[in-house]
Amino acid sequence: MRICIINTGGTISSTGQPLAPMAADRFARAAQDLLGPALAAALPGDALHFDTGLRFSDDGPGTLDSTDLRPSDWCRIARRVLDLYADHDAFVILHGTDTMDYTGAALPLLLNVFDDLGLARAALSKPVILTGAQLPLFTDTPAGLVLNAGSDALANLTGALSCARLRLPEVAIFFDGRLLRGCRALKVSTTRFAAFDSPHLAPLAERGIGIRRGTVAPLPGPAAPDLALDAPAAHARAMAQLDAVQACIDDQRVVQITAVPADHRAAAPMLAQQVRAALDQGATGLLLEGFGPGNVPAGNGAIAQVLADADVPVLIASRVIGGQVGAFDYAAGAWIAATGAVAGGDMTPVAALAKMVVLTAAAPHHGWDRATLAALLARGLTGECAPTDRMDGPLWPGQVLTCGPVRLENDPDAGPRLMRGGAVLWQAPGPGVLRMQGERLALIGHDGAVLWSGPPAPGAVAILSDDPPALRMIDPAHRAAPVTALAG
Structure with missing residues (x-):
C-alpha cells in the first residue's frame, strides 16, 4: 500500500523554545533516519512517502502552527491531496491540534462535489487521516534531533498509518488510539493525550493489540466508478470546485x-x-x-x-x-x-x-x-450530522424525516403521512414500518403483511423534497429521473 504523509506543521513537527514547526524536508529526513527501520517493521509491505511539496508561505519553514491556518489553507491541503491522488492509496496529514477539528470538517466538503440534493458527483475513494500530537515527535539536542520518548506523537503517527490500511473512504482524525470521523470530532483537552472526542458518533476504529473496526459504518464512498476521484472527469470536477472555492473562501x-x-x-x-x-x-x-x-x-x-x-x-x-x-x-x-x-x-x-x-x-x-x-x-453531506431528509434504513413508528416545512412522520397509530405545515398531503393505509422490500418502498404491518408499496426503483435512495413535496427514489450513481414513491 502506498501511503503519502503530508506535513502541515503543528506540535508533532515542532522543535525549539518556543516551539515552532520545522520545515517539512527537515522533518522528513529526521523521520526517515530515526524511524525508518521501525516504521518498515510495523508496516510491512507499505511504501511511505514523506511529501515536502506543500508550502503555506515562501518565507520561513513553509509549515504553520495550526492556530494560523486560514480557510484558504484548507484548500491548499485539499489541493495537495488531489495533486497526489493518483500516486497513492491513502494520505496521512500531520496537523496541529488547535484547529485540526476545523480542517477535519472542511476537507470532506472540499474533496467531494455535491449536487443540489446532496448526492456526490465526485467522491473521495481513499482514506485521508489527520493526526498530530500533544508533544513533539523529536527533541533538539547538541548532537541533533532525537526521538522524544515521552511524546504521544509516535503512537499517533503509527496508529494513523495502520488505520489507513482499513481503506475507509473518508476524512478521519486519529488520536490516542481512536479513529474518529473528521467532521464529528472536537478538541476537548489541551493537557491529556486524549485530545479529541466525538460526542455524537462512536469511533470508526480503535487501536490496541491490532486495529479493531468500530460499530459505526464508514461512509459508502463513490456510488459508481465514474464518480470516484480516481476517474479523470470526477477529479476534474473536484479541481474546478476547489479553484472556485479557493478564489473566494477567505472573503x-x-x-x-x-x-x-x-x-x-x-x-x-x-x-x-x-x-x-x-x-x-x-x-x-x-x-x-x-x-x-x-x-x-x-x-x-x-x-x-x-x-x-x-x-x-x-x-x-x-x-x-x-x-x-x-x-x-x-x-x-x-x-x-x-x-x-x-x-x-x-x-x-x-x-x-x-x-x-x-x-x-x-x-x-x-x-x-x-x-x-x-x-x-x-442535509448530512459527509456524515457531519445525522441525515434528516433521507431514509438510510427503515422508518420506524415515531421517526420523522424533514425537508424545510415538509415532514414525513411515521405516526404510531395512523402510520406514515406526508405533511406540510398542518396539512396532510398523503396518508398511509395504516400503521407499520416503511422500508425497502426488494426494489420497492413498502409499508410492512406488524404481522409482516405488505399494506402499501411504491413503484420499482432498483438501487435508489429515498430522499424527501420540498418542491414538490414528495418522497423521491433517486439512483445516486446516475442521478436518473427520480421515481416518486409518494407525493401529496
Missing part, C-alpha cells in the same frame, strides 16, 4: 455568535445588536449557538426580527458538547423556524462553521440559490 465572513444569559427584554437586546452589527459589517453567514436544543431568547421580538431580516444563511447550533438542534419544540425557541433559520441537527459548532464557509464559497460555482444552500446546510 466568506461567517460570524459565530453565542447566546449568553442577559437581559433580552431591553429595547435593543445585546444578541440582536450583535447580529445586526455582524450583518452591517458584511457577514456572509450567521452561526448562532443556542442553549440546549438550540433555544435562543426571543426577548421583545427584536431578535426574531433581525434574524428574519437577514439576507444571508442563518444556522442554529447548540453550545452543548452533546447538543442537538431539532424542531424547536420549546416555547423558548419555537419562534426560530419562522425566521428561516436552519436547524443544525447534531452538527458540532466547529463542523457547522466549516460547512457554512465552504458551501457559501462554493454556491456561485454551482449556481445554488438561497433555498438550495439552506437545504444543503441542513
Whole structure:
C-alpha cells in the first residue's frame, strides 16, 4: 500500500523554545533516519512517502502552527491531496491540534462535489487521516534531533498509518488510539493525550493489540466508478470546485455568535445588536449557538426580527458538547423556524462553521440559490450530522424525516403521512414500518403483511423534497429521473 504523509506543521513537527514547526524536508529526513527501520517493521509491505511539496508561505519553514491556518489553507491541503491522488492509496496529514477539528470538517466538503440534493458527483475513494500530537515527535539536542520518548506523537503517527490500511473512504482524525470521523470530532483537552472526542458518533476504529473496526459504518464512498476521484472527469470536477472555492473562501465572513444569559427584554437586546452589527459589517453567514436544543431568547421580538431580516444563511447550533438542534419544540425557541433559520441537527459548532464557509464559497460555482444552500446546510453531506431528509434504513413508528416545512412522520397509530405545515398531503393505509422490500418502498404491518408499496426503483435512495413535496427514489450513481414513491 502506498501511503503519502503530508506535513502541515503543528506540535508533532515542532522543535525549539518556543516551539515552532520545522520545515517539512527537515522533518522528513529526521523521520526517515530515526524511524525508518521501525516504521518498515510495523508496516510491512507499505511504501511511505514523506511529501515536502506543500508550502503555506515562501518565507520561513513553509509549515504553520495550526492556530494560523486560514480557510484558504484548507484548500491548499485539499489541493495537495488531489495533486497526489493518483500516486497513492491513502494520505496521512500531520496537523496541529488547535484547529485540526476545523480542517477535519472542511476537507470532506472540499474533496467531494455535491449536487443540489446532496448526492456526490465526485467522491473521495481513499482514506485521508489527520493526526498530530500533544508533544513533539523529536527533541533538539547538541548532537541533533532525537526521538522524544515521552511524546504521544509516535503512537499517533503509527496508529494513523495502520488505520489507513482499513481503506475507509473518508476524512478521519486519529488520536490516542481512536479513529474518529473528521467532521464529528472536537478538541476537548489541551493537557491529556486524549485530545479529541466525538460526542455524537462512536469511533470508526480503535487501536490496541491490532486495529479493531468500530460499530459505526464508514461512509459508502463513490456510488459508481465514474464518480470516484480516481476517474479523470470526477477529479476534474473536484479541481474546478476547489479553484472556485479557493478564489473566494477567505472573503466568506461567517460570524459565530453565542447566546449568553442577559437581559433580552431591553429595547435593543445585546444578541440582536450583535447580529445586526455582524450583518452591517458584511457577514456572509450567521452561526448562532443556542442553549440546549438550540433555544435562543426571543426577548421583545427584536431578535426574531433581525434574524428574519437577514439576507444571508442563518444556522442554529447548540453550545452543548452533546447538543442537538431539532424542531424547536420549546416555547423558548419555537419562534426560530419562522425566521428561516436552519436547524443544525447534531452538527458540532466547529463542523457547522466549516460547512457554512465552504458551501457559501462554493454556491456561485454551482449556481445554488438561497433555498438550495439552506437545504444543503441542513442535509448530512459527509456524515457531519445525522441525515434528516433521507431514509438510510427503515422508518420506524415515531421517526420523522424533514425537508424545510415538509415532514414525513411515521405516526404510531395512523402510520406514515406526508405533511406540510398542518396539512396532510398523503396518508398511509395504516400503521407499520416503511422500508425497502426488494426494489420497492413498502409499508410492512406488524404481522409482516405488505399494506402499501411504491413503484420499482432498483438501487435508489429515498430522499424527501420540498418542491414538490414528495418522497423521491433517486439512483445516486446516475442521478436518473427520480421515481416518486409518494407525493401529496
